[in-house]
Amino acid sequence: MTAIKHTLQKDLFQPNEERLVAFVHVTKAGKKKRSSFLCATLSVAEGMNQTMVYQVKKAEKGEVYKKKMTRYLRDLKVVDGKDARKETADFDLHFEKVYRWTASSIGERDNFIKYIWKLSQRYLDQKPEFLNVPKKLMEESKHVEKGHTSMEGMDVTGIAEDYQALTTKEEQDLDLLMSECQVAISNAEVFAEQLSKQLSVLDGANIHSIMGSEDQVLNLMRLLDDGIQQAEKIEEKLDSYNVILQVVKDQMEVMKDKDTLINISTKNHKKLLDELEHLVVSLDLDMKFQKALADGDLSSSRGILECTEAAKELEKSVSADIHPALRKMAAVDEQQKKFAKISSNFAKRLSHHLNNFFIHQGNELGETLSRHSGDLKLPQHNSIHRDLIPYAELMLWLKNADISNFNELSKVYTQSLSKLYVREVQDFFDCAKLHLAGKGDRSKLGSVGGSFTGSKLSGSSTSLNKYIEARGRSSSVQSIDSVSLSYSSNINVAARHLFDQVLEKVFSELEPVCLAEQDFCCRFFHLVSDLRKDSGQPQEVHDSDGEIWMPLNPKITVERQINEEVRNMLGALFPTLQADIDDFISFADKLDGFNSMYLLVKMSQHVINTQDAGSFLSKTFASSLVRIKRNFDSFIEMQIKAISETKVSKKSKCGIISFVHNFEDFANLAESIFKGSDRHTDLDKGYTKLVAAIFDNIERIAVDHPKTPKEVIRMENYHHMFSVLSTLKISSLEGDKKKAKHKYQDSLTFYTQDRLGRPLEKLHVFIEGVKGYLSQGVKPEDVGYQLAFSKQELRKVIKDYTGKDVKKSLEHMYKKVEKHLSEEENLLQVVWVSMQDEFIKQYNDYEELINRCYPDAKITLEFTINDVLDFFSDIARSH
Amino acid sequence: MREYKLVVLGSGGVGKSALTVQFVQGIFVEKYDPTIEDSYRKQVEVDGQQCMLEILDTAGTEQFTAMRDLYMKNGQGFLLVYSITAQSTFNDLQDLREQILRVKDTDEVPMILVGNKCDLEDERVVGKDQGAKLAQSWDCGFVETSAKAKINVNEIFFSLVRAINKKNPDTRGGKKSGKSKSSCTLL
Ligand SMILES: Nc1nc2c(ncn2[C@@H]2O[C@H](COP(=O)(O)OP(=O)(O)OP(=O)(O)O)[C@@H](O)[C@H]2O)c(=O)[nH]1
């Protein structure tokens, strides 16, 4: 049993914070099978004295118990023990219906009933009736007294078999009682008897007092009956009042309904009124506006203002927010038709007016304009724009009201204005060309086109002339002299300065006119307002690549389209601009290749640094820039071609080749043009190609020349290139500078050694022979014993080279070198010093070898080192 | 020798010039100078055939877009270059390709899709699969390159030459064999 109890407590009641107080193993009365448990529990949750009765069943399988029925103890009305006297295991529990049970044993039943009684005594206000239950089951334990704390009250919930100790007070009472009867200890039986006697006395007294109170109870009952009767009377009264009030209430409800109906209808009235007023107001166009639209003056600024205001009002009315249902009203329909008519009439009137205005402007300005010439100026159209801008708002109205008329108008505008622009732009560029070519001395300008071939060498002139003719100029003014002017001569500087100025002017005239027109078109034809509206957020689509140089952020297509619209309009207004610029570019290029450099620098400034990469002007300029770049490239190619076709005179000594000579001026001029430009890289690429071509062709000419030795040509020209590159300090040519230096030094050494082989030729041959023996392993001391290289032989050879002879042959050599070298490059001194060094080196070399191989012979050369130094300086001085 | 006109297209700063200069001169240009237009010539041997390549390096910046039609008309094969570090440069190519097809008025134009700067793996934003997928839909070659690290630089130019050969087999070679045949029959 305890095991089951423990299980039940743990599985079923603990989780709900309940404590199993008593339980009984029962079967339903009559049916023997399917037993279950009735459990009485007490909630142990804080502040709760919930008592429950459960029927618990064991599941068919396993040791699992389930609550089958749950009842509050307070709902228990009757506990029927069936028979108070006869011992029976049956009992009934009366909840909402009667449950009949048979306990498994009488003891269990009694125990259960006892605890039910105890629980109800302690925790229930409305206690169940206990019928046919043995009295002994319905007794408080003796020691339980009123006023006990609920803690002690928990005893009831304690397990029945628990031993309960006496409290001190009970102990004292017991002591007192026992001390009153001394016999107690010695004779328990007597004592017990005595006690039971006393108990029965007390019982009797108790019954007596209960019986005594019966009268009072009867009295009380009577009073209660009276009270009930009174209450019933009052209730009746109240009911009658209620009936009366019910009628009033019904009436009130009817009134309330009516009130809401009235409210709704007034509200609707008001709404209807508002709607109508709104309708009337929005569809009402003031007569003064109607008049303005019908025949307001479109040529005075006041008239325009009035019309603008009227048009705005009209638009408001036309686009008024009217419920579709209302549109079905005849009045509304009529009014709208009227508006449509006013609108279309006004649109016609406006279009007509502007149409005439555009055509008039196109023609009139065209006539006055051409007398502009002389000055390099592109006429501004500010006045037209000023005249037209007041119509801008009307144009916006027209765009919304009548798009086809609007489009027609913009077509007329572009057509008539483009006629004007075409003429103006052409005149402008003609004028610019005139400035470049016509004004001033043609021959001076004509001489600008230099190339590397333009040297003083007459032999080179033919190719140059052809080249100039190819560039489309009259060759009559060409003379070799004019071509030979270096790139930096004063006249050329002036001519180039002129070009720079003209170019500056072209840009400063062209750009504002285009931008002003673009600006005007955007405002007048409302191309940009859309852009602003539509592209609120496109700017920062910048990817996180962090490449700041990334010039193109992807623009949102809307913006692209708008840009396209503006661009198309400007393209239509300036249909020949691209061709005119390109024409000017090729004209300038033909005039002088350096002009392409100026153009490249100037144009790229405008194109690469533009804020507005997609604009008409930027794109036009960019396309021109590509053409300019091509011209620049072909200018460089042309120079290279000229270099590779250069021929030098075969009659005289070579000297500095013309293209080497001209490179310095070319580079200086180019540098001055590209100063500070970020297109210097393009020039650098050109330089690299040019210098490579120059080096190649120095070699070509060096090999071919009949008069001047190869090494001299190389030496002189590379030296020249080196010094030019050193002064130019062009960083991209550093490598070429070093290359030139090496080539120069190599050829100097080679030349020096080559020339010096001669003056002491026999000695040289002798020494070489000695060296040959030595290198075969012959000991230095033994060389003298060879027949061909005996001391005597050596003495003989040395004797041939007296100081006088040496000086003479050196002098001869000097003359030869002088003949080879050009005055221009002035390397004679350098070569002479180099030869002196080389000679002394040889001298030391011979002496050392002689000392080594003929140690005791005391053989020396006929002249000393000092003699040599004197010879060299004497010769140099005397020339 | 057969001549090939190759055009390098793509947005600004993707490395068109760097690739071209690396291919032609074997050097890497670190500095960024926006190109206006540069043309190069280089003789190479592809599949045992000597070829003269005429390479046009174009401007990527927006101002120059007006010239594109001309480039497309004259070019025989195209390198469409983007940078794997900038999504927008990849997106721009779709328009470019459509323009080429429009100008050439054919669906089969030799071109190679090139994803440059593949040495900058850390900054990659365009996946390799993205490039491959686009190339597949265009039915053209796709290569990721680095002008800086000399990865696949020659390959893209060679592939383009092969693509041109495939579309237009060398007619002169064919003629030659034809002639020799006919002379044989004459004999
Ligand atoms: N890390 C890395 N940088 C590169 C690579 N290719 C080019 N760059 C750099 O990217 C920048 C732009 O390269 P460019 O070749 O000038 O670009 P582009 O495409 O010719 O530009 P535009 O001429 O304006 O159209 C330069 O600073 C190059 O050094 C590459 O493969 N790897």
Ligand SMILES: [Mg+2]
């Ligand atoms: Mg470039």
